[in-house]
Every structure is written in structure tokens, then in C-alpha cells.
Amino acid sequence: MGDRIWWFENCPQCKTKESVEVYDAPSCLQWFKKCEKCGWSDGKDYYEIGENEIWLLIEKELKDLVKKNPKVKKFREKLRKLEQSHKNH
Numbered sequence: 001m002g003d004r005i006w007w008f009e010n011c012p013q014c015k016t017k018e019s020v021e022v023y024d025a026p027s028c029l030q031w032f033k034k035c036e037k038c039g040w041s042d043g044k045d046y047y048e049i050g051e052n053e054i055w056l057l058i059e060k061e062l063k064d065l066v067k068k069n070p071k072v073k074k075f076r077e078k079l080r081k082l083e084q085s086h087k088n089h
Contacts, residue, residue, distance in 0.1 A: 003027050013040040031056055050075050 004025040008018040016037045023032040029046040043058045049065060049072045057065070066073045 011035040011040055014038040
């Protein structure tokens with residue numbers, strides 16, 4: 001624990017100074033980056049891509065990675081099946 005980091009940045013969309021709140025807690029797999037003024041968000045989240053691999057990506061990057069890398073595709077399919085089996089019980 002103790003890896004939580006929190007800061008503010010200028011918004012790339014509305015250009016308001018220090019209006020983007022950024023919160024990163026990798027050990028909890030929590031990421032938040034959103035403008036308090038206009039609502040802009042970078043859309044990133046932590047995604048498991050392998051047995052011991054987690055990347056901070058936007059959903060499109062994850063989809064591209066799944067298309068390009070058979071190992072990631074197989075792992076993500078395994079996760080999806082596991083999630084479905086938990087929903088059915």
C-alpha cells in the first residue's frame with residue numbers, strides 16, 4: 001500500500017488550469033483522470049492482459065492489443081468466460 005498518488009493538471013480540452021484531477025493507485029487498480037469543469041476524461045483503466053501483467057490503457061488500445069497478440073486474446077477470453085460463470089452462479 002502507500003502507492004496512491006493524487007495531483008491536478010491543466011485540461012487539454014477546455015484549457016482550464018489545474019481542473020483535471022488525477023488519481024492513481026496501482027496496487028488497487030484504480031485510475032481516475034477527469035476535468036472537474038468540462039467533464040473530459042482520458043478513458044484509461046487498468047486491464048489484465050496476462051497472468052501477471054496489468055496495463056493502464058484505453059479500451060481501444062486493449063482491443064487493438066487483443067487483435068494483435070494471440071496470447072493476450074486467449075487470456076482475455078479466459079477472463080471473460082470466468083466472469084460469465086460467476087454471473088451465472
